[in-house]
Amino acid sequence: GESVGLHLPTLSVQEGDNSIINCAYSNSASDYFIWYKQESGKGPQFIIDIRSNMDKRQGQRVTVLLNKTVKHLSLQIAATQPGDSAVYFCAEMDSSYKLIFGSGTRLLVRP
Amino acid sequence: GAVVSQHPSWVICKSGTSVKIECRSLDFQATTMFWYRQFPKQSLMLMATSNEGSKATYEQGVEKDKFLINHASLTLSTLTVTSAHPEDSSFYICSAGGVGEGTQYFGPGTRLLVL
Numbered sequence: 001g002e003s004v005g006l007h008l009p010t011l012s013v014q015e016g017d018n019s020i021i022n023c024a025y026s027n028s029a030s031d032y033f034i035w036y037k038q039e040s041g042k043g044p045q046f047i048i049d050i051r052s053n054m055d056k057r058q059g060q061r062v063t064v065l066l067n068k069t070v071k072h073l074s075l076q077i078a079a080t081q082p083g084d085s086a087v088y089f090c091a092e093m094d095s096s097y098k099l100i101f102g103s104g105t106r107l108l109v110r111p
Numbered sequence: 112g113a114v115v116s117q118h119p120s121w122v123i124c125k126s127g128t129s130v131k132i133e134c135r136s137l138d139f140q141a142t143t144m145f146w147y148r149q150f151p152k153q154s155l156m157l158m159a160t161s162n163e164g165s166k167a168t169y170e171q172g173v174e175k176d177k178f179l180i181n182h183a184s185l186t187l188s189t190l191t192v193t194s195a196h197p198e199d200s201s202f203y204i205c206s207a208g209g210v211g212e213g214t215q216y217f218g219p220g221t222r223l224l225v226l
Contacts, residue, residue: 036217043217043219045217046216097143099145
């Protein structure tokens with residue numbers, strides 16, 4: 001079936017460094033992808049999205065890259081801050097507007 | 112804008128009782144809302160899609176008679192966990208939007224503990 005998976009369950013970075021979180025998806029027909037941040041005990045928070053007709057999109061300190069050839073998605077966070085510590089999920093939206101979430105990566109920022 | 116609320120934020124109940132969780136879109140109308148369940152250290156799993164004025168669509172493996180969903184208005188969907196058991200203890204999250212718009216806006220979640 002459809003699935004979205006992540007390569008790294010936990011990522012530890014030094015404050016100020018850049019973070020890269022990766023995600024693989026399996027449904028080549030998916031045309032919309034979103035990254036969410038979830039802090040402990042809270043609901044997911046939208047970070048950035050990208051449609052399949054793009055390969056890169058930038059926000060404030062965040063960049064999402066999409067490689068449709070290998071069905072890979074990544075989230076780059078520049079100058080990682082302690083407040084960025086959370087679990088990050090990628091998600092793809094299927095044709096019925098359902099979101100399929102990846103397994104999540106925990107980002108730990110070392111002071 | 113695009114704020115989704117849930118009530119209650121946490122609930123503790125005895126096994127065998129029923130619990131109702133509300134999901135509201137505060138500043139927009141949502142013809143479609145989604146209910147997810149998240150166990151500790153796991154990802155979000157879609158339980159059902161709630162459509163205003165019609166029956167909910169449940170994902171495979173989710174018991175529709177146990178998880179009753181009502182979407183009576185464009186701003187409110189409710190999830191009732193009937194005859195709750197300890198294995199139903201989880202973090203329940205709703206979202207709204209997404210159809211034709213892309214982004215779903217998530218509520219803060221409801222922590223359910225069944226004793």
